[in-house]
Amino acid sequence: MQRPAYLHATYRHGFWWLALVALGLLALGLGLRDPWPADEPRFALNALEMLKTGQFWLPHRGGELYPDKPPIFMWATAVSIAITGSVRLGFLLPSLIAALGTLALVTDLTNRLYGRRIALLSGAALLSTVQFALQAKTAQIDMLVTLWITLGAYGLMRHALLGPARGWWYLGCASMGLGIITKGVGFLPLLMVPAWALLAWRGQATPLRLKELGLGLAMILGVAALWVVPMALITTFGDEPGMTAYRDNILFKQTGKRLATAWHHVKPWHYYIVSVLPWAWLPLVLGLPWVVPSWWHRIRRMDARVLLPLSGTLLVVVFFSLSPGKRGVYMLPTSPLLVLAMAPLLPGLLCKRGLHWLATGLLALLGGIFLIAGLLGAFGLPALTELAAKYDVMPWTWWILLGVSAAGLLIWLRPRRGMLGLAAWLAVFWALWSTFGYQQLDQTRSPRDMMQRVVQITGPSAWLAQPDFDEEFLLQAQQPSVHFGFHTDQDAQFLKAFDWLAQAPDERWMLVPQRKEDQIACADLNQARDLGLQNNEHWWLIPGPAFASCEGDTAAAPLFVAPTTVEGPVSAGPQPGTRPGQDGVSEAPEEEGK
Structure with a gap:
């Protein structure tokens, strides 16, 4: 197959064009939606509470300690919200900036290793990767921790492949430390050290001296200790209820125990290989039939530029596959490493006729599915109409546009440029997702209205x-x-709620899903207001007098006031119920909770 014309271009201003396209594509949609569950509202709430209460060292959720994650991502979100003055504008900025930073690191390293043309192809490959673009538009911790992991890998490879560059190695180690206190797994670049040692022994990489390794590990631990040590002191000697449990949970349960004996998201060992990577690595995964043999030849030649990132990619997959608890988002750090491993092969790969036909077939399949589904939905196919009513969305125009755009790209670019067509369609997909998609889904995924x-x-x-x-x-x-506490037993929560409502029934209401009808069977539901469907639940708003026949228990559960919902300061931790005639909540804790 003749080499595509874009492989011969000089790309004098290519990096600026790549940056402009990346910024436009990934930033599109900022300010058009609220945080969506499951994780986004939680982290936005954490950040808002930090800004409201000034308690930045330990995250809180509705006035209650949030023990599942360190605060680094919440700090970034709080800063973004404070700068922009808007939750809608600010909550996605940390992921956007982290994605652009990751893209810049991959592009810069491949430029230094292979030159401008391959660097631009590598940047475009990473930008088109499905999971990378998805997480860049999602306010979860994973994009930020991927930035730290990629910077760690960048520093390691600058020293190993372009060194000696000890400063970059130590910077990479500092970044790994930040990754650890962001989401625990910032050490993942160290999985490349065995391959590095082998390559150095064979004379293919700069050796990592024992002193450098020791100082690097000390740097990792030192950066992590900047938060861990003060946190441990605060939680050990602080007087807020639940601090000891917070310390033990964040240091042990959410790290080693979560990986070794996970209690949720339990999947078989092959989950990532079968159910995640085939879509997460699109469209790169289409090239694996040609890339794997080339990798093998380069491994036999001990090509350090390929072997190092490839070993990191494979060992990250193995590492997370060994844990019983698995989530697709854990694979995000593999995308930059995969691009680095594929980088020198990209020009030759784009000359493979079979790859372009494979991409053309996938584009035709995806476009056909969206077009047919959109047309059938628009014409009122009962199954699709029922599905739309269930989720309160009408995506037919959006889907038809995706199908039509796929057809247009297939006609314009033809199978000989199928990979370019698929990448362009993915850009169209994200553009429509960030406009039509946000508009359609925000009303059903955000309870603002x-x-x-x-x-x-x-x-x-x-x-x-x-x-x-x-x-x-x-x-x-x-x-x-x-x-009444996020992890409090539900029956205990309702007993406490009945007691709290009874203290000032004319001034208090309960918001409750209708599926909780058994827990509120004592209430007079004739007084309930049906709020309809929201976030896949039907809701009731019930006034305090409707619970006159319900027996409460003031000691059944803690009471927390959400600081972001009230004027003035609110003390952290469990609060006492306000008594009739009081305008606020007493500062003295009623009980310590569970």
């Missing part, structure tokens, strides 16, 4: 109880709101 209706019914000064709450409802609450 429902919480506005709630405050219109109750009045802005009425207090709202949210037993068995989800973070998105606290985030969007527009009136004083309380909850």
Whole structure:
């Protein structure tokens, strides 16, 4: 097959064009949606509470300690929200900046190793990778930890492949330390050290001296200790209830125990290989039939530029596959490493006729599915109509546009440029996702409008109880709101809620999913207001007097006031219920909770 014309271009301003395209594609949609569950509302709420209370060292969720993650990502989110003055604008900025940083690191390293042309192809390959683009547009911790992991790998490879460059090695180690206190797994670049040692022994890489290794490990631990040591002191000697449990959970349960004996997201060992990587690595995965033999030849020649990132990619997959708990997002750090391993092969790969036909077939399949589904939905096919009603969306125009764009690209670029067509269609997909998709899904995934209706019914000064709450409802609450502990037994939560409502029934309401009908069987549901469907749940808003026949228990559960929903300061930790006639919440803790 003749080499595509774009492989012969000089790309004088190529890096600027790549940066402009990346910024435009990944930033598109900023400010057009609210944080969506599962994780985004939680981290936005953490950040808002930091800004409201000034308690930055330990994250809180609705006034309760949040023990699952360190605060680095929440700090970044808080700074972004403070700078922009808007949750909608700010909550996605950390992921966007981390994605652009990761892209810059991969492009710079491949430029130094192979030159400008391969660097630009590598940047375009990473930008087109499905999971990378998805997480760049998602406010989860994983894009930020991927930046730290990629910077760690960058520093390691600058020393190993382009060294000696001890400063870059130590910077990479510092980044790994930041990765550890962001999400525990920042050490993943160290998985490349065995391959590095082998390559150095064969004279193919700069040796890593024992002193450098020791100082690097000390740098990792030292950076991690900047947060861990003060956190341990605060939680050991602090007086807020639950601090000791927070310390033990964040240091042990959320790290080693979560990996070794996971208690949720349990999947078989082959889950990533079969169910995640085939879509997460698209479109790069289409080239593996040609890339794997080339990798083998380069490994036999001990090509350090390929062997190092390839060993990192494979060992990260193996590392997470050994844990019983698996989530697809754990594979995100492999995308930059995979691109680095494939980089020298990209020009030859794009000359493979079979690859372009494979990409053309996939594009035709995806475009056909969207076009047919969109047309059938628009014409009222019952199955699709019921599905749209269930999720309160009407995506037919969006899907038809995706199908039509695929058809247009197939006609314009033809099979001989199928890979370019697939990459262009993915760009169209993300552009439509960030506009039509956000518009369609925000009303069903964000309870902003429902919480506005709630405050219109109750009045802005009425207090709202949210037993068995989800973070998105606290985030969007527009009136004083309380909850009873995220992990508290549900029956205990309702007993406490009944007691709290009885103290000032005319001033207090409960927001509750209708599936909790058994827990509120004692209530007079004739007084309930049906709020309809929101976030796949049907909701009731029930006034305090409706619970007159319900027997409460003040000691059944803790009471937390969400600081972001009230004016003025609120002390952290469990709060006492406000008594009739009081305007606020007493500062003295009622009990320590569980």
